[in-house]
Amino acid sequence: MSPEELVQQLVNALSLGAIYALFALGLAVVFSVLGLLNFAYGELVTVSGYAMLLLARRDLPFWAMVVGAVPVAIAISMAMEFVAFRPLRRASPVVRLFSSFALAVIIQNLIRQLISPRPQGVPVPEFFNDAVRLGGVRIGVLPLLTAAIGGACLVGLSVFLKRSRAGLAMRAASQDFAVSRLVGVRADRVISLAFAISGALAGIAGVLWVSRRTSVSPTMGFGPVLKAFVATVLGGLGNLSGAVLGGFFLGALEIVLEVVLPAAWRPFLDAIALSIVVCVLYFRPQGILGGTELT
Amino acid sequence: MAEVPRSEGAPLLAVEELVVAYGPVRALHGVSLEVFPGEIVAVLGPNGAGKSTLLKAIAGAVAPAEGRILHAGRRIDGLPPEEVVRRGVALVPEGRMVFPRLTVRENLEVGAISRRDAGIGEDLERVLSMFPVLRERAGQLAGTLSGGEQQMLAIGRALMARPSLVLLDEPSLGLAPIVVHRVFELIARMRQDGVTVLLVEQNVHRALEVADRASVLAVGRVVLSGSGEELRRAEGRLERAYLGIGGRA
Numbered sequence: 001m002s003p004e005e006l007v008q009q010l011v012n013a014l015s016l017g018a019i020y021a022l023f024a025l026g027l028a029v030v031f032s033v034l035g036l037l038n039f040a041y042g043e044l045v046t047v048s049g050y051a052m053l054l055l056a057r058r059d060l061p062f063w064a065m066v067v068g069a070v071p072v073a074i075a076i077s078m079a080m081e082f083v084a085f086r087p088l089r090r091a092s093p094v095v096r097l098f099s100s101f102a103l104a105v106i107i108q109n110l111i112r113q114l115i116s117p118r119p120q121g122v123p124v125p126e127f128f129n130d131a132v133r134l135g136g137v138r139i140g141v142l143p144l145l146t147a148a149i150g151g152a153c154l155v156g157l158s159v160f161l162k163r164s165r166a167g168l169a170m171r172a173a174s175q176d177f178a179v180s181r182l183v184g185v186r187a188d189r190v191i192s193l194a195f196a197i198s199g200a201l202a203g204i205a206g207v208l209w210v211s212r213r214t215s216v217s218p219t220m221g222f223g224p225v226l227k228a229f230v231a232t233v234l235g236g237l238g239n240l241s242g243a244v245l246g247g248f249f250l251g252a253l254e255i256v257l258e259v260v261l262p263a264a265w266r267p268f269l270d271a272i273a274l275s276i277v278v279c280v281l282y283f284r285p286q287g288i289l290g291g292t293e294l295t
Numbered sequence: 296m297a298e299v300p301r302s303e304g305a306p307l308l309a310v311e312e313l314v315v316a317y318g319p320v321r322a323l324h325g326v327s328l329e330v331f332p333g334e335i336v337a338v339l340g341p342n343g344a345g346k347s348t349l350l351k352a353i354a355g356a357v358a359p360a361e362g363r364i365l366h367a368g369r370r371i372d373g374l375p376p377e378e379v380v381r382r383g384v385a386l387v388p389e390g391r392m393v394f395p396r397l398t399v400r401e402n403l404e405v406g407a408i409s410r411r412d413a414g415i416g417e418d419l420e421r422v423l424s425m426f427p428v429l430r431e432r433a434g435q436l437a438g439t440l441s442g443g444e445q446q447m448l449a450i451g452r453a454l455m456a457r458p459s460l461v462l463l464d465e466p467s468l469g470l471a472p473i474v475v476h477r478v479f480e481l482i483a484r485m486r487q488d489g490v491t492v493l494l495v496e497q498n499v500h501r502a503l504e505v506a507d508r509a510s511v512l513a514v515g516r517v518v519l520s521g522s523g524e525e526l527r528r529a530e531g532r533l534e535r536a537y538l539g540i541g542g543r544a
Contacts, residue, residue, distance in 0.1 A: 165408065172394050172405045179392045181376040182354060183385075184409025184456060 001259070007137045009259055015143035017251025018150025019208050021244045023224045024231035025157065026201030028243035031232070032174040033194040036096050040080060040103035041228060042221025044199055048073040048206030049216035050111060053122050062125050070203035077199025078192055086188075104221070111218040119217035122210055146208045153204055154244060157197070161240075166193060174238070234277055236287030245288055250277070305368060307332045307491050308353070308384075308460055313362035313372075315345070315352050322348040324515040325362065330460065335482060335492040337502040337523070339533075340512035346495040347389055349512070350462045353493070354386035355379035366460065381409045385458035389465045389495075391445040393452065395438025399429050402437050402448055406455030414457070422451040425484075443474035450481060454490070461485060463494045467501060479505050503527045 001009075027041050051069040060068070084099045128142040161167035173180040173190045181187050202224075209224060210216060228243075231250045235242025253273050261269060281287070306329040315323040323345045330336045338346050351357045353364055355376035364372040371379050376386075385406075393402050403422055407415045423430040426447045432440060437448055446466055453461050463482065467475040479501050482492055496502035503509060503523045510520035511533060519526070519533065526533055 165404075168397075168401060168405050169408050171397060171401075172408075175394045175396055176392060178356065178376075179388060179394070180405070182356060182380065182388060183406050183452060184377050184380040185405070186377045187375065 004137045008139060009255055011139050011143045011147060013252040013255040014248070015146040015150070015251075016255055017248035018147050018154075019205050019212075019247075020227050020231050020251045021247030022150055022153060022201045022205035022208075023228035024235065024243035024247040025154070025240060026198040026205065027225070027228040028232045028235075028238055028240055029170075029201070030194050030198045032238040032240065033170060033177070034085070034191055035093060035238075036085060037100070037229070038080070038085075038198070039097065039100040039225060040084070040107065041100075041198065041202060042223070042225030043104050043107040044073045044077050044080075044202035044221070045206035045209060045224040046107065046111065046216065046218065046221040047076050048203040049122065049210040049220060050115060052207065052210055053115075053120055053216050056123050062123075066207050069207055070200060073203030073206060074196050074199035077195045077202065081191060081195040086191075104225075108218045108221075115218075117218060119215045119220075121215050124211050124214050128211060142211060146211070149204065149208065153201065157201075166190075170194065230274065230277055234280060234287055236289040239287065239289045242287050242289035249288070253277075304331065306330060306365075307334075307367060308493065309363075309365040310349070310353065311363045311365070313349070313352060313364065314360045315348050315357055316360045317357075321360075322515055323352070323359075326512065326515070326517055328510055328517065330491055330493050332459075332491055333486060333489070334507045335486055335494060335505055337494045337496055337506035337509040338512055339496060339499055339502060339509055339526075342497075343514075344512040345515040346512055347464055348515075350386060350464050350493070350495055353379075354384060354462055356386070377409065380456050380458070383457075383459040384462065385453035385456045385460070386462040387449045387453045387464060387466060389468065391442070391449040393437040393440070393445050393448050396436055398434055399437055399440070399448055400433040402452050403429070403455050406452035407457075409456055415455070418455055418457060422454055425454075425481075426451055443470050443477070446470060446474070446478055447481070450478075450485075454485075458490065460491045460493065463492060463496075465495055465497060467496065467498045475501065499533070 023045070026044070027038065030036055030038050048069040051072040052065040055065040055068045080103055084103050085096060088096050088099055130141045131138040132141060132144065161171055169180065169185045169190050170193060172183070173185050180190070205224070227250060231246035232243045233246070234249060235244065235246030250273065253276060254269065257269050257272055261272070265272070308330040310326060310328040312325045312327055313323050314321065314325055326345070326349060338349060340346050348357060352359050355371065355374050355378065359372050362372070363370055366382050366384055369382070371382055371384065374382070394405065397405065403419055407418065423433065428444055429448055429451060432444070437445065440448060450466070466478050466482070470478065475498065482494065482505050485492055494502060494506065503526050506523040508520065508522050509526045510517045512518070
């Protein structure tokens with residue numbers, strides 16, 4: 001592989017890793033506060049994709065599609081909490097898990113009924129496919145943008161958690177929810193906030209994801225929620241740094257496999273990647289970083 | 296039962312015929328208790344007597360089945376814990392329960408999360424002066440502190456809410472005697488600072504030294520109450536009858 005190709009693939013790995021990291025972080029942020037694996041999380045990605053589609057049909061420019069899609073994902077995420085999880089707060093984790101499955105199915109079918117059961121193309125700007133020359137190496141605009149936006153989101157979230165009062169309340173709630181309430185953290189508010197952040201991450205990652213695949217379909221959320229789940233478990237369930245690490249690991253792993261695998265093996269890429277993940281977990285069953293706290 | 300001395304004025308905390316049940320099991324069978332402003336009141340009793348349950352019910356962590364809890368004349372029973380602390384009642388839970396992966400400073404800051412006023416920085420400074428060891432370790436993760444330091448932090452965290460009433464659940468549990476001594480000094484000091492204290496303790500001797508009044512709880516009922524002095528004189532009888540432990544703990 002030439003040095004140029006190496007840099008290109010590195011950017012690809014960072015770009016896919018950033019998307020997976022955002023996916024994973026959105027799932028982990030809710031898990032860390034509520035102990036809930038929200039399997040309807042993938043549908044937030046779907047919803048943000050369809051929001052882009054509907055805005056595109058109104059001939060709005062791409063930036064407006066993005067600006068519209070992310071708040072929709074945030075709103076739907078918070079609505080999910082209010083409708084499907086808040087009434088079940090005292091219910092067993094299994095019940096809440098089923099509630100999240102039900103939500104996923106309902107949203108998928110709503111989209112099938114209201115929009116279309118078939119995949120729909122989403123227009124993205126032409127320049128996403130261009131390449132820029134950086135230090136003599138040609139790099140795709142979209143991977144570069146994706147890596148940069150993903151990185152900015154990670155830094156932004158980290159600063160929010162470390163520097164703001166709301167972030168402090170969330171970290172306390174993630175370490176001991178009952179005690180955090182005793183010191184005055186408002187349960188409803190901190191949970192709403194976790195879902196809002198989860199929705200924002202799903203929305204932003206969704207926009208980046210749809211920009212790559214340039215289409216949406218009712219079941220498109222399955223991939224992201226699966227990747228998010230794998231990355232989260234890989235990094236250490238509920239540990240936010242772990243989720244980010246797991247996301248980048250998974251993204252990089254897939255890019256490496258894409259490069260090294262013979263063409264005939266490509267269909268098994270996911271299977272091979274997951275097998276490697278299983279091997280990692282065999283040696284570190286608690287995940288790379290382990291733990292259930294916001295760190 | 297000994298005549299309970301009454302302090303002047305209205306009680307800061309009044310617990311009336313409180314019943315708490317965990318499923319079909321009743322932990323408290325109609326407990327009544329009053330704490331007057333500026334007092335230190337101890338609740339004594341053996342394991343399983345319902346002492347912690349009483350504090351948790353006052354703090355809003357468990358919901359009472361019957362009875363009333365009034366703080367400064369207003370009902371607080373049935374309120375969630377985050378609202379009770381806003382009314383000025385802060386619990387220092389059993390086992391410290393500091394946030395292990397927050398720094399010492401962050402633990403104190405989160406203690407003031409219920410407040411919006413401008414005095415938080417000042418109070419942080421005051422707590423750090425009260426506990427010099429916490430100032431030394433302000434940037435350290437709370438999980439790395441010793442048990443005694445964590446107890447100081449848990450008390451400091453509760454004070455950061457600027458409460459009128461602090462509920463202390465077994466503050467001496469598992470601490471070295473010298474640290475226990477320090478904790479009880481602090482409890483006395485809190486009263487000087489105008490904070491009223493309701494204290495649950497297994498260390499009867501220490502608790503009666505510091506308390507103005509005490510109630511003894513056994514199997515979910517108040518079986519004896521009186522001034523600290525009265526119960527101290529009756530300590531031998533009290534321990535044999537209700538606590539089943541010998542001598543000073």
